[in-house]
Amino acid sequence: MIMLVILGNTEISMIPGISVAGATPELTKLTPPADAEYLFYEKPRIIDAIPVTPEGHPTPAIITKASKELANFPVLIVRGGTYLAPLVPHVHISSSIGKDFRREKALPRCREIIEKAENFGKELNKLNLKEIVIGESTPGGTTTAQAVLWALGYKAKTSSASPSNPLHLKETTIIEGFNRVGIEIGDLKNNPLKALEEFGDPMMATVIGISRGFRGRILLAGGTQMLAVTALLNAFGENLERYTIITTKWVIKDKSSTFKKTAKELGIDYQYIHLDFSKSRFKGLRDYEKGYVKEGVGAGGAAWLALKIGFTEQDIERKVEELYEKLTRGS
Template sequence: MAINGLSYYNGAEAFAKKLHGKGSFVLVMGYTETAAIPGITVAGAAPELMCYTPPLDAELVHTGRIITLDNIAMTSDAIPTPGLITRAAVSLSDFREYYVDAGGKISPFVPHFRVGNGPGADIRTGKAVPNAKQIIDNARKVGKEIAAESEYLVIGETTPAGTTTALAVLRALGVDTKNVTSSSMADNPQALKDAVVKEGLQKAGINGKCDALQAIEAVGDPMMAATIGLVQGAQGVPVILAGGTQMAVVSILISKMMDINKADLALSTTRWVAEDSTSSLFGILKGAGVNIPVIVSNLSFARSKYTGLLAYERGMVKEGVGAGGIAAATILKGVPKVKIEDTVEAIYSKMVGN
């Protein structure tokens, strides 16, 4: 069902009616050395700059400008971060903002909680996040603290190469992965991802199925651990996991680590992910037997005069920085979808100097 720029699945209309008050946006920043593998992601201008993407996204969303570097986070061919959408949404509404460093190389110049200690390793080592349990425990405390001040949470993430770690975790869990995870690229580099995932699982000695914590420790990323902890700590308030196939995998991990019915949980993403022919958000959830509400933001940049934004309509980038979920929550507050799109256009125009 599509209403006012949003599409609802799996009973999401009823979930949406629970979202009252200001609400809180939580951005989880994470990094994995897997992002440095050439060709695995375009979530940064160059492989050596991928580690800057999470802090740059946080700075953009919180302040409307980039502080750590001179330029906005973008792909090598100048397609801007979906953090532009998130910035537009939060600037048009009244969300509280919280930033959580799950494990990165560079700290952002915004106030933040730190629940991890350094980036995740390349998953080809089979020892990607050995401190996953500690991250979960730390994040659980933060989630409880944020939830005590919030009517509901929208949790987004910024993690270069996160769709590769998501694929690896699905395979470690023994979930059917013919419905593959998405990609920031129009041409999903599935063969490369498959090779990287296979090597990581072999190094970890995982052949078939393992438990959720072991999967994260072996081939996951710090963002997964932190988001799980936040959700566990936030029991008692509705939570939107704002993201695409990465957050779908996080929901599967949550279902294996706690009674998911005790978490008032939904997933929200962009139509660019929902319509992606190279992946299947709904197939991933169905394959794991996780039936949670899904809200899709039907954003479009087809009217844009900028090639960087028009690239989203060609299947580039698609999602990230909680864009789909925070846009949906903003629309539910009464802000028209077109207003978010026009605000993105205006912000980008200023950033490119026009």
């Protein structure tokens, strides 16, 4: 078993108020490589702090890191398309970020990303892996996900790392993009490549490519962003029986999104992890229970791997507390 974490950036995250995967819109450019580096070091190398929301809530990479340190499963970082490369060993697919789809095509090099990622997926077959877990770090990715879902005909609402999901801002942003292309909801249901090119992000293209190349079971570790990946795979003709989405209870409980409804429409199986930080000593973690952060960096999938190996939710929670205490002490 191996876990892949796909890094992606999209200019959509620079729209004020649309992403809280960073203390400021500008800092969302650094979130994916910083998340990746934190999995391997005490702190990221690219910036001297872990990514936080504007309110100071820690990246879900802290859950992924806790699970990784407990269970010692291998994590492979894949650069799908980011502003900067992470300062850890990684697989390079592309440095092409997603463009602002309100003004131009989001992924003009979409085919190239898919082709390179597919070749990488084929190489993974040689390791005789029966299944892989794929997580992601993509600020602004819930908006690109919702745009792709709408283009394919799913009237979905995606989650947010904030308890105040900016649904109106997402919708007006998507409508601007649809007006540029001259389409309405569902017009691209038979053209997934165009939906991805016009409205997607490099993480999606990378996961599509890897999934098409690798022939084993695939666990998509993420929330509503992985629903968009699933919708694209389905539209490309993939058999969804070998796919499962693994997420957290915070995504499932999010009443502002349509996760369960959309998953049912797609016919995709999902599981979720029951971590609970309500009794944490740290407000940054307790606030996860109030709807902050929810998912990301494959947190649900990493926890699932740790549980599969024999650890408990309480083991993971204690390890997260330990890691967070180190961060607050600056050590």
